[in-house]
Amino acid sequence: MDTLTLLGQLLNTTLVFSTALIFASLGGIFSERSGVVNIGLEGLMMFGAFAAAVGGYYAQDAGMGEWAPWVGVICAMAVGVLGSLIHAVAAITFKADQTISGTVINFLAAGSTLYMVKLLFDGAGETPLLDGFSKLAIPGLSKIPVIGEGIFNSYPTTYLAIVLVVVIYFVLFKTPFGLRLRAVGEHPSAADTLGVKVNRMRYIGVMMSGLLAGIGGATITLTTTSTFAHNTISGQGFIAIAAMIFGKWNPVGAFGAAVFFGFSQAIRNYVQMFEWSQNIPQEFIFMIPYVLTIIVLVSTVGRSAAPRALGQPYDPGKR
Amino acid sequence: MNRLKKIFTTDSYIVPLVAIVMGFLVGAIVMLVGGYDPIVAYSALFKRVFGSAYNFGEAVREMTPLMLTGLAVAFAFRSGMFNIGADGQVMIGMTAATVIGIKFAALPMFLLVPLSVIAAGLCGGLWAGIAGYLKAKRGINEVITTIMLNWIALFLSNYIIRAFLLLPGQNRSEDIPASMSMTFLNSIFDNARLHWGTAIALCAAAFFYVFLWKTKQGYEMRAVGLNPHAAEYAGMNVGRNIVKAMFISGVFAGLAGAGEVLGVFHYQSIFAASPGYGFDGIAVALLGLTHPLGVILAAILYGTLTYGSAGMSFSANVPPELIRIVIGSIIFFIAAQGIVRWVLRPFYFKRKKEKVL
Numbered sequence: 281m282d283t284l285t286l287l288g289q290l291l292n293t294t295l296v297f298s299t300a301l302i303f304a305s306l307g308g309i310f311s312e313r314s315g316v317v318n319i320g321l322e323g324l325m326m327f328g329a330f331a332a333a334v335g336g337y338y339a340q341d342a343g344m345g346e347w348a349p350w351v352g353v354i355c356a357m358a359v360g361v362l363g364s365l366i367h368a369v370a371a372i373t374f375k376a377d378q379t380i381s382g383t384v385i386n387f388l389a390a391g392s393t394l395y396m397v398k399l400l401f402d403g404a405g406e407t408p409l410l411d412g413f414s415k416l417a418i419p420g421l422s423k424i425p426v427i428g429e430g431i432f433n434s435y436p437t438t439y440l441a442i443v444l445v446v447v448i449y450f451v452l453f454k455t456p457f458g459l460r461l462r463a464v465g466e467h468p469s470a471a472d473t474l475g476v477k478v479n480r481m482r483y484i485g486v487m488m489s490g491l492l493a494g495i496g497g498a499t500i501t502l503t504t505t506s507t508f509a510h511n512t513i514s515g516q517g518f519i520a521i522a523a524m525i526f527g528k529w530n531p532v533g534a535f536g537a538a539v540f541f542g543f544s545q546a547i548r549n550y551v552q553m554f555e556w557s558q559n560i561p562q563e564f565i566f567m568i569p570y571v572l573t574i575i576v577l578v579s580t581v582g583r584s585a586a587p588r589a590l591g592q593p594y595d596p597g598k599r
Numbered sequence: 600m601n602r603l604k605k606i607f608t609t610d611s612y613i614v615p616l617v618a619i620v621m622g623f624l625v626g627a628i629v630m631l632v633g634g635y636d637p638i639v640a641y642s643a644l645f646k647r648v649f650g651s652a653y654n655f656g657e658a659v660r661e662m663t664p665l666m667l668t669g670l671a672v673a674f675a676f677r678s679g680m681f682n683i684g685a686d687g688q689v690m691i692g693m694t695a696a697t698v699i700g701i702k703f704a705a706l707p708m709f710l711l712v713p714l715s716v717i718a719a720g721l722c723g724g725l726w727a728g729i730a731g732y733l734k735a736k737r738g739i740n741e742v743i744t745t746i747m748l749n750w751i752a753l754f755l756s757n758y759i760i761r762a763f764l765l766l767p768g769q770n771r772s773e774d775i776p777a778s779m780s781m782t783f784l785n786s787i788f789d790n791a792r793l794h795w796g797t798a799i800a801l802c803a804a805a806f807f808y809v810f811l812w813k814t815k816q817g818y819e820m821r822a823v824g825l826n827p828h829a830a831e832y833a834g835m836n837v838g839r840n841i842v843k844a845m846f847i848s849g850v851f852a853g854l855a856g857a858g859e860v861l862g863v864f865h866y867q868s869i870f871a872a873s874p875g876y877g878f879d880g881i882a883v884a885l886l887g888l889t890h891p892l893g894v895i896l897a898a899i900l901y902g903t904l905t906y907g908s909a910g911m912s913f914s915a916n917v918p919p920e921l922i923r924i925v926i927g928s929i930i931f932f933i934a935a936q937g938i939v940r941w942v943l944r945p946f947y948f949k950r951k952k953e954k955v956l
Contacts, residue, residue, distance in 0.1 A: 319681075366931070369935070370931060370935040373937070374935035374936070374937035376931075376935040376936070376937075377934055380885045380930060380933075380934035381931065381934050383881055383882065383885060384927050384928075384931040384934065386878075387882060387923050387924075387926060387927030387930065388923070388924060388927035388928070388931075391920045391921065391923025391925075391926075391927060392629075392920075392923075392924050395633070395920045395921050395924065398918040398920070399633050399918070403918070511872060514872060514873075515746075515750075515873070518746045519746065521742060521746070522743040522746055522747070525740050525742065525743055561758050561761075563754040563755065563757050563761070564758065566754045567751050567754045567755070569750075570747040570748075570751050571747075571751060573747050574748075577733075577737075577739050577743065577744070578733065578737055578739065
C-alpha cells in the first residue's frame, strides 16, 4: 500500500473514531457553558446508543430501508433529551450537587438500557444487529488525493459533526442567545439583573447536552458496532469530558481534542501493521492515546479556565 | 432521651431513609411496567443475602472493596477533588500485591502478607499522587488525568501479569501464596471468602474520620477543599495538600485491590476492560454523603443490593440491571433533597403545629 492511500485511510479512521466524541463534547460544552457540570455524558451517550439501536432496528423492520438509521438518530435525540431532564430537574430546580446528579444519569442509563434490552429482546444481552449508515462519497471532492479518501468519503454523521462545530461556535460566540448562555454560566446574578432567565437558559443548556450526547451515542451503534450491549460506550463519555476540558470549553478546541483522541485510537490500529511493532508489547500500543494525552497536557495546555459559575446552583436570594 | 429523639428526627437520618424507600418504589414501578412482581423480586433479593451463611459471608466480601473505594472517592471529594481514578488505583494495588505476593514467596507469611498489603496501598497512593501532582504543579484538571490513568493502569497491569507472572496457557497470574483469608470465619460461613480487608476497611473509615476532623492536617485539607483561595490566603500550602489528599485517597483504593487478590481470588486475571470498582466507589461515596460512617452504611446497602440482585434474577426472572435503577434513584433522591422534603412536607407541617399547641 502506498503512503498516500495509507495516510488517507488513517485520516478516515481518525474521523470515524472522533465523530461520537465531537458530538458528546459539544453537548458537554452547552451544559457547562450554562454553568451545569455534566459528568453524565457517558450515560447520555448510552441512552442515545440504546435508542438508536432499538429505533433503527424497528424502523428497519418496518421497511424504511436507508432512512432507518435516521429514525435511530431521531430516537436517540429524543431519549437523550429525556435523560438529561433528570439531571436538569435535580441540578437546576432542586439545586442538587451537579456532580451527583450527573453520576445518577450514568447509573440510571446503565441500568435502564440493559433492563429494556432484556425486556424487548427476550432476555438477550444485546440488541439484534442492524444496518447502520453507509459511507457517503461527496462527488468531485472525494477524488482529491489523501483528503478525498480521508474526509470526503465518510459517514453522514461525520459531516454533520463537522458542520455542527462551526454552527455551535457561531451560536455560542456570535449570537445574543450564546452571549446569554455564557453569561448565565459566568455570572448568573448579573445576567438575571439584565433580565435573562437563568434557570431557563440552564435547562436549554442541559437539554442540548442530552440531544448532542444522544447523537454521539447513536453514532457509535449506527457506524461502528451495529448493536447495543453493556460495553458499547465503555468510557467514551468520559473521554468526551476530557476532550471538552482539553478544548477549554470551546467548540473548535473540543473538536481538535476529539480528533486528537480519535487519531491516537486510529494510530493504534496502524502501528500494528508495521513489522517493527511486533517487538513492542501490545499493551504499550494500547496505552498510546492515554499517555499522549497526559504528555500533551503537561507540555502545552496547562491551566484551563472553567466557566466561573460552573457547579453552583443559582439562588436569587444569595446575590 | 430527648437528645436521642432529636438525633433520630433530624434530617440527616430521615432524608436518606425516605430516599431509600422512594428508590425501592421507583424500582417496583419499573418492575410493574415490565410485567414483573416486585414483591416476589425484592423478597428474592433479601432472601439471597440473608438466606444462608455462605451467601451472607459473600455479600460481606462484596461490600469490602466498595467500602474502600467509596472512602477513596469521598476523601478526595472532601479535599475538593473528583477522583474518577479509583478504578486504576485498585488495579495498581492489585498488581503490586500480586507481584510482591508471588516474587517474595520465600518470606514467612507474617512478613509477606503485610508487605504485599503495604505495597498495594503505597502503589495505589503513588498512582493517584500523579494526578494530584499534575493538578498542584501544572493546574491540570484531575478529572482528565484520572480517566487517562485508569486506562494506563489497566494496560500496565495486564502487561506486568502477562510478561512476568503468567500461569502458562491461562489468562491469569500464577497462584499467590500470600493470603488475607480469615480462615476461622471462612469455616463458620460455609467457605464464604471473607478476608482481613473488611477489618482494614473499617480501620480506614476510622482513620478517615479522625484524620479529617481531629487533626490539623485534616483541617487544612478540608479548608483547601472548601475554598482553595481562602486556604492559600490563610497561609496553607494548597499544592502540597492536594498531592497529600490524592495520595491518601489512592492508598484506600490500593488496599481494596490487595483485598481482592490476596483475600478473594488468590490470583490476578488479565482484564479485557476496566473492572469498574472505581465507578461503584463513586456511587458509594455519594450515597454515603462523603462521610466515613455514611460510606460504610452505603457500602452495606450497595453490596446487599448488588449481591442480592443475582437472586432476583434466578427466582423472579427480573434482569439484575434493575438494581442499578434502584441505586440510581436512591442517589437521585438523596442529592435532590428538595423532592424528599416536598414529599415529607405534610409531616413537617404537622410537627410544627404540635409545637405551637
